[in-house]
Amino acid sequence: MFKSIKEKLILIKANLENQTHVSIANYLLECIENKKTPKINECSKESFCSESVITAFAKKYGYDGFKELAIRIKVETEYYNWSSLTNIGQNNKNSYRNLIDNSLNFIDTQENKIMELINSIKKAKNIYAISCYQQLFNTELFISELNLLGYNGHFNYQRKLNETWVNRVTNKDTFLIIAFGLDNQYVINFYNLLKTKTDNIFIICSPSQEHKFDKYSQIITVDYWERGTFLESTRSSLIMYLMSYIVYNL
The missing domain is CATH 1.10.10.10 (Winged helix-like DNA-binding domain superfamily/Winged helix DNA-binding domain)
Structure with a gap:
């Protein structure tokens, strides 16, 4: 864990x-x-x-x-921000459930983009993924499940090894960029190298990160339906829903 x-x-x-x-x-x-x-x-x-x-x-x-x-x-x-958490009453619990439901619905509205990513994975010789810190665990699990299904998925916890993939990638491969949170300059640096080598790039990110990407096959956004203070585990659950949906439909 x-x-x-x-x-x-x-x-x-x-x-x-x-x-x-x-x-x-x-x-x-x-x-x-x-x-x-x-x-x-x-x-x-x-x-x-x-x-x-x-x-x-x-x-x-x-x-x-x-x-x-x-x-x-x-x-x-x-x-x-653990200090921002307070006791949750029943009304707030209901509001949180509504937030999750609406956030999942927001992901579902991007069905066409998601299906394009799924079809790209099906045809790809290799699937590579580079992730921000917050989503390392989710991304590793996602790639592991692709491997279990027989796809050539690649993911490194040791980031210094990612440069090898950027040098190796071709248009027969699918490259996935996961960008959330505060540490994305590292991810952006690799993306800027990557976009000179292939057009087959799919981005999964928050709305605040979208402007950092100007060349891609598709960009899929994951976010809270309404803004507020929530644990990062909430966002991670939404991202895992998206990744599980992709695996389920392969």
Whole structure:
């Protein structure tokens, strides 16, 4: 199961065998608590260790380096606003159910776009996917289910490997871009390389991200029917509905 960076840091802090890692985890948890973006020079001073040790720490726990770790913390801090949650009364529960129903209906209105993606997957030699942080788990599961159905789906948790796919892709392949949240510059950078090599690109994104894409086969948007403060798990459920719908119709 995918763990948030906060969960990882709490586990690291509880393991007293490596005091340097405990100190680094403490600094990063304080950044999360205070909604502050971590800085490697500050972390070095607070943890009494070199920046190279901090870089090694980040890589040990699955990140390309401290910069990627800091971005992940920024994303979670700004996107998972636990303090905004309040007790939900029955009326609010009904409103939430209506929001989910209407949001699913909004996805269903894009049937023609979704079917074009499904048909592209059926004909593709390979299906590649690059995802933002929030949707890594959903995207990995989606590609895994494509593989179970016999399609050549490809997805990397280690983002540095994605460049190989961009260099390899042809118009016989289908490329899927998943763009939500705050960390999309990485995704956009790969998209800008990708669009010079193929037209067979499908985008799944929020309305706020649409303007960043100017060349694609189709763009499918997923969003709340009405704006409000909700957990990121709500959006993830909507995206998984879309992905499951695609798999179901293959």
